[in-house]
Amino acid sequence: MAGVITLIYGIVAYLIFLGSFLYAVGFVGNLVVPKSIDSGIVGSPVEAVIVNTLLLGLFAAQHSVMARPAFKRWWTRLVPSSAERSTYVLLASLILLLLYWQWRPIPGPVWTVENPLWTAVIHGVFWLGWAILLISTWLINHFELFGLSQAFAALRKKELPPPVFRTPLFYKWVRHPIYVGFLLAFWATPSMTWGHLLFSLGTTGYILLGIFLEERDLVTLFGDRYRLYRKQVGMLFPWRKVAE
Numbered sequence: 047m048a049g050v051i052t053l054i055y056g057i058v059a060y061l062i063f064l065g066s067f068l069y070a071v072g073f074v075g076n077l078v079v080p081k082s083i084d085s086g087i088v089g090s091p092v093e094a095v096i097v098n099t100l101l102l103g104l105f106a107a108q109h110s111v112m113a114r115p116a117f118k119r120w121w122t123r124l125v126p127s128s129a130e131r132s133t134y135v136l137l138a139s140l141i142l143l144l145l146y147w148q149w150r151p152i153p154g155p156v157w158t159v160e161n162p163l164w165t166a167v168i169h170g171v172f173w174l175g176w177a178i179l180l181i182s183t184w185l186i187n188h189f190e191l192f193g194l195s196q197a198f199a200a201l202r203k204k205e206l207p208p209p210v211f212r213t214p215l216f217y218k219w220v221r222h223p224i225y226v227g228f229l230l231a232f233w234a235t236p237s238m239t240w241g242h243l244l245f246s247l248g249t250t251g252y253i254l255l256g257i258f259l260e261e262r263d264l265v266t267l268f269g270d271r272y273r274l275y276r277k278q279v280g281m282l283f284p285w286r287k288v289a290e
């Protein structure tokens with residue numbers, strides 16, 4: 047029974063994640079969704095900067111704290127380990143929904159590209175970013191990343207195998223293709239507003255901090271294999287040094 051409940055919980059968390067992910071595409075790209083990064087009631091810019099920074103900070107804090115092994119060890123005394131990743135995914139998705147809802151637009155152009163050819167190129171980079179991101183989740187292990195493998199293992203009363211170090215496709219050239227995808231999607235816009243700039247700067251800062259923390263954990267987990275990988279493959283810019 048507990049296994050079935052964990053699985054249902056995992057599926058619900060995954061579906062909420064999927065919704066918040068699809069909404070992110072529309073939110074950042076000002077496409078289709080009712081409330082995007084540049085839409086909504088324009089108020090005081092000072093209030094907007096404070097509220098938006100708090101929202102980004104909340105997302106960063108939840109991600110940084112809950113992804114750390116020490117927190118997971120403490121947390122799984124309260125939450126079954128099979129539901130730990132789903133809870134992380136669920137909370138992250140709910141914070142994203144809060145961010146979309148409460149985000150204050152800050153209009154005014156930082157840059158505007160009007161040339162149709164360059165506009166098409168920038169839109170292409172935007173979609174390329176989302177594609178790299180999505181493909182990379184499958185390269186690492188999509189269902190494990192979003193908690194479903196853990197929930198299925200609990201249903202079958204099986205232990206999850208220990209994490210495996212993987213370097214397929216994009217990972218041969220860059221250590222963090224998922225973050226590269228986010229950066230491309232967040233910065234590639236033909237009309238950058240001050241609100242969008244705040245979002246892009248905040249998320250870029252958080253991604254750099256996230257990489258520092260994640261790589262520290264990956265060195266602890268995979269030791270010299272990851273240290274060597276770090277020497278041979280670029281962090282965010284594609285680069286590869288072939289072993290002598």
Ligand SMILES: C[S@@+](CC[C@H](N)C(=O)[O-])C[C@H]1O[C@@H](n2cnc3c(N)ncnc32)[C@H](O)[C@@H]1O
Pocket residue numbers: 182186191210211212213217221222223224225226260264
């Ligand atoms: C949100 S994913 C981001 C992965 C990577 N930083 C990227 O941008 O593609 C974070 C999870 O991926 C795992 N991870 C990162 N690089 C990995 C690799 N080369 N092989 C296996 N797991 C990896 C981390 O341990 C962490 O649980």
